[in-house]
Amino acid sequence: QSALTQPxxxxxxxxxxITISCTGTSSDVGGYxxxxxxxxxxxxxxxxxxxxxxxxxxxxxxxxxxxxxxNTASLTISGLQAEDEADYYCSSYTTSSTLVFGGGTKLTVx
Amino acid sequence: xxxxxxxxxxxxxxxxxxxLSCTASGFTFSSYWMHWVRQAPGKGLVxxxxxxxxxxxxxxxxxxxxxxxISRDNAKNTLYLQMNSLRAEDxxxxxxxxxxxxxxxxxxxxxxxxxxxx
Numbered sequence: 708q709s710a711l712t713q714p715x716x717x718x719x720x721x722x723x724x725i726t727i728s729c730t731g732t733s734s735d736v737g738g739y740x741x742x743x744x745x746x747x748x749x750x751x752x753x754x755x756x757x758x759x760x761x762x763x764x765x766x767x768x769x770x771x772x773x774x775x776x777x778n779t780a781s782l783t784i785s786g787l788q789a790e791d792e793a794d795y796y797c798s799s800y801t802t803s804s805t806l807v808f809g810g811g812t813k814l815t816v817x
Numbered sequence: 818x819x820x821x822x823x824x825x826x827x828x829x830x831x832x833x834x835x836x837l838s839c840t841a842s843g844f845t846f847s848s849y850w851m852h853w854v855r856q857a858p859g860k861g862l863v864x865x866x867x868x869x870x871x872x873x874x875x876x877x878x879x880x881x882x883x884x885x886x887i888s889r890d891n892a893k894n895t896l897y898l899q900m901n902s903l904r905a906e907d908x909x910x911x912x913x914x915x916x917x918x919x920x921x922x923x924x925x926x927x928x929x930x931x932x933x934x935x
Binding site for chain 2: 708710739740741743745747752753754755758759762764794796798799800803804805806807808809810811
């Protein structure tokens with residue numbers, strides 16, 4: 708149950724687009740369309756942003772989008788805003804009937 | 818409004834035990850799979866365990882298998898995590914969370930801090 712691999716940090720300027728990658732294996736990301744993305748502010752509980760690779764829960768801005776190719780999933784945030792500065796985590800269902808999270812990515816809005 | 822309230826955290830010595838509880842409200846608790854997720858201070862999220870709606874199926878992260886037990890009481894709308902043989906590396910905020918869609922965690926509690934230290 709190794710953690711999914713995410714970049715430790717990404718940054719972008721307001722209005723730009725950024726993409727965060729999440730790399731796993733054929734036993735998790737590559738094996739199921741059950742990848743989720745979460746946003747977490749310091750000291751707060753995480754918030755679900757994307758489920759089943761590319762679906763947005765009600766209330767989540769359409770500036771957030773998800774995709775997957777092979778063993779790598781991606782979260783794209785377009786029209787970057789200051790309020791998007793947070794930590795982002797991916798997760799995936801696995802062949803062991805467990806979940807696994809990525810190590811997290813700190814997004815800085817310059 | 819969905820509410821998940823954890824309790825039972827605290828300071829415990831290595832090798833000790835602790836039972837966390839999570840009281841749910843605002844939704845039909847018995848209809849949802851539930852999870853425990855933890856986060857060590859300054860670190861990332863780590864999935865711990867999940868349980869089926871009726872408690873008949875459970876799964877665990879390798880790091881806690883054999884030491885932690887997840888359970889639920891649907892009559893009391895409460896989720897539990899029994900933690901035995903605690904280690905320093907189990908120190909974390911433990912979140913109770915509701916499963917939605919396919920293997921996504923949609924609702925989270927505020928977390929309860931467990932500190933394992935002598």
